[in-house]
Amino acid sequence: MMPCIHCGACVPVCPKGLWPNQLYEALAQGDLARADALGLARCGACRACQDHCPSALPLTARFREGQGQVLRWTEAKARAAEDARQAGERYEAREARLQAAEAEALEAKRQRRAEAQRRAEARRPAKGGTDARRDAQRAALQRAMEKAQAEGREDDLARLTAALTALGDAS
Numbered sequence: 546m547m548p549c550i551h552c553g554a555c556v557p558v559c560p561k562g563l564w565p566n567q568l569y570e571a572l573a574q575g576d577l578a579r580a581d582a583l584g585l586a587r588c589g590a591c592r593a594c595q596d597h598c599p600s601a602l603p604l605t606a607r608f609r610e611g612q613g614q615v616l617r618w619t620e621a622k623a624r625a626a627e628d629a630r631q632a633g634e635r636y637e638a639r640e641a642r643l644q645a646a647e648a649e650a651l652e653a654k655r656q657r658r659a660e661a662q663r664r665a666e667a668r669r670p671a672k673g674g675t676d677a678r679r680d681a682q683r684a685a686l687q688r689a690m691e692k693a694q695a696e697g698r699e700d701d702l703a704r705l706t707a708a709l710t711a712l713g714d715a716s
Contacts, residue, residue, distance in 0.1 A: 547600040555594035555604065561587045565594035565604055572611040577618045585611055683712055 555565040563584050571580040588608045595604040686709045693701040 547602075549602055550600055552599060554597045554599060558593045558597045560591060560593060561589060563588060563594075565598075565608075568611070569602060569604055569607060572607055572614075577611075577615050580611055581615050581619070585615055588612065679712060683709065686712070 549566055549569055551566055553566060556563075559565055561584070568580055568583050568585055568588070571577075571583060572585075585608060590605045590609055592605045595602065598604060686705055690702060690705045690709070693699075693705060
């Protein structure tokens, strides 16, 4: 068997209009994409090109083998594309779950803050409540001072007067 001499004797006899010499070269180089683009799948293995080849190349056997390789290559490409599509879908779903979880966590945090603020407001006395509390403290200190004065306890009287002054009312 001699190598292909690129005489082109196989081209005009191909009933499918293929270029068998170029197909053979592409397959010999392992260029399945080029062989597929040249129409290897359309080859019917009729042996017309092989019968007219002056180099007696086993074109038909090589083309059948090449068709199987191209078929496997095409299927592998399709599987890879499908795997990539599925990986993309899984990624998108994961991102959506993460965003939903983050939004849920932020909402829970906002609700906890609102609840804490509500509780703090409930513990805080009303505006008038501060004055009422001081008034009640002043009244209690005044009563205690009157009792200490009536009983003659000067040391208690001085201490109560200081406490009343600390409240801001030295009456």
